[in-house]
Amino acid sequence: MANNIQKQKGISLIDFLERFDSEEKCESYLEKLKWGKGFICSKCGGTKYYKSKTKNGRLFYRCKSNGCKHRNHLLVGTMFQSTKLPLKKWFLAIYFMTQGKKGISTLDLMRKLNVKEDTAHLMKLKIMALMESRGDGTQLESLIKIDDAYYGGKHEGKSGRGSENKQAFLAAVSTDEEGHPLKVKLKPLKSFTKAGVANFAKKFLAKGAKVFSDALNAFNFFSESEDYEHYRTNMSKGNKKENYKKFNSINTLIANLKSFIGGIHHCVSEKYLVKYFAEFQYRFNRRFDLKALPDRFFYTSVHYSTCNYSGKK
Numbered sequence: 001m002a003n004n005i006q007k008q009k010g011i012s013l014i015d016f017l018e019r020f021d022s023e024e025k026c027e028s029y030l031e032k033l034k035w036g037k038g039f040i041c042s043k044c045g046g047t048k049y050y051k052s053k054t055k056n057g058r059l060f061y062r063c064k065s066n067g068c069k070h071r072n073h074l075l076v077g078t079m080f081q082s083t084k085l086p087l088k089k090w091f092l093a094i095y096f097m098t099q100g101k102k103g104i105s106t107l108d109l110m111r112k113l114n115v116k117e118d119t120a121h122l123m124k125l126k127i128m129a130l131m132e133s134r135g136d137g138t139q140l141e142s143l144i145k146i147d148d149a150y151y152g153g154k155h156e157g158k159s160g161r162g163s164e165n166k167q168a169f170l171a172a173v174s175t176d177e178e179g180h181p182l183k184v185k186l187k188p189l190k191s192f193t194k195a196g197v198a199n200f201a202k203k204f205l206a207k208g209a210k211v212f213s214d215a216l217n218a219f220n221f222f223s224e225s226e227d228y229e230h231y232r233t234n235m236s237k238g239n240k241k242e243n244y245k246k247f248n249s250i251n252t253l254i255a256n257l258k259s260f261i262g263g264i265h266h267c268v269s270e271k272y273l274v275k276y277f278a279e280f281q282y283r284f285n286r287r288f289d290l291k292a293l294p295d296r297f298f299y300t301s302v303h304y305s306t307c308n309y310s311g312k313k
Contacts, residue, residue, distance in 0.1 A: 010290035016095050026087035027059050030074055033302040035061075043070040056084075079130055079301035085123075089113045093123050094301075098293040102264050103279055125275060127297075132278030134300055135285070139206040140174040140185055145250040146205075146213045147171055148192050151258060151273065167270055168192060169277070170200050171257070173250050174209075181249045183285045186257070186277040188270075192218040201228070212246065253284075 020026050039049050039061055046065020049072070053059055061072040075081050080090055092113060096104040104112075110120035150166035169188045173181045185204040189196045197218045205211065207227040213219040215234040222230035235243050244251070260280050261268055268276050286293055 005287055008290040010099050011095070011294060013095070016092075016099075016294070020088060020091045023057070023087055026091055027074060029298070030078065030080075030087070030302060031059075033299055034074065034078070039072070041065060041068060041070055042072055042076075044068040077302075077305070079126060079305035081305075085115070085119070089115065090123070091298075093120075094127060094297055095294055097124070097127055097279065098283065098297055099290065101283070102260050103283070105264050125272070128275040128279045130297075130300060130305060131282035132275060133304065135185075135278055135281050138183075138285075139204055140172055140183055141206040141209055143175050143177070144205060144209050144211050145173050145175060145247055146211055146219065147247060147250045147254065148214075148216055148218070149254050151261065152268070167273055169273075170197065171250060171254050172200075172205065173253050175249055179249055181253060184253055184281055186281050188274055188277070192216060194218050194221045197221045198225075201225070214247070256280075 020029070039047055041047070041049070041061075041063040044063060044065055046063050046068055048064040049061040050064060051059065052062055054073075059074045061074070063070045063072060073081075075083070080087065083090065093109060096109060096112065106117060106121045106124055109115075109124060110117050113120065113123075115123075147170075148168065149171055150168055152166060167188055168191055169186060170192075171184065171186050173184045175181055185200075187200050187204070189200075194217075198221050201211075201221065205228070208229075210229045210231065211222045212231045212233070213222065215232055219230075219232065222228045223232065233243055233246060237243075257277070257280050261276050283293070286296065
């Protein structure tokens with residue numbers, strides 16, 4: 001299964017550029033996503049219209065029903081609302097962030113799109129924010145491996161549990177019966193406590209799941225809860241090789257996550273770490289159909305965007 005996933009062709013850059021090589025093609029695509037079942041005026045509910053453009057060239061639908069004349073802007077209510085950038089550049093940014101297994105750095109995006117560094121940074125953050133919003137409503141089911149881990153830190157310091165310079169996070173992955181990873185959930189924490197694990201579980205792990213963990217005290221939440229079957233492994237006892245083999249899927253995933261952030265982005269501040277986790281999680285959980293990823297994201301950008309993420313907190 002892993003080889004078949006990795007060998008997917010996805011969408012070539014040439015094919016993508018041919019599909020969206022003009023503003024008109026990008027607008028037409030968004031029109032179909034937004035009003036594919038027929039235009040409905042956001043003010044009066046009318047269905048009659050004519051197309052026009054603003055002074056800066058943005059498409060809108062002028063309502064012709066009952067003398068309404070309301071402007072229904074194509075980009076209002078979408079992720080692209082209020083943008084001054086060409087849609088072609090947004091579409092390319094989404095392509096790079098959904099088709100590349102390791103994503104793309106801000107500086108590389110800046111060069112590829114010929115935009116300023118701050119612009120590329122805000123584009124990335126807005127795309128990642130939407131990716132994050134799409135991961136909050138689903139839960140892992142059936143067989144789940146969970147582990148505690150730490151990421152980075154700007155300064156050298158004590159490694160592992162108890163590090164004062166690194167960001168603690170929980171990682172959980174659902175697997176099939178053969179142990180192949182299916183979906184992942186990632187969440188930064190202040191520290192590993194039962195309360196933190198409980199909040200993570202209630203939000204991201206379905207009741208009735210079988211949860212496999214090491215002997216970290218915080219994971220005793222699962223043993224004390226009636227909602228989960230808990231299988232606890234003391235990694236320092238018994239056959240250590242077999243113990244670590246049990247958690248190969250989650251350990252590999254954590255290593256890939258750190259490689260993604262450290263290898264492409266080199267250093268990520270604590271402020272934005274959750275966004276980079278969300279990007280990794282979004283692609284991983286949808287990796288079974290690489291070709292469909294851009295279209296799925298475009299649909300999300302039109303129908304589920306809050307349109308208010310500025311990169312500031």
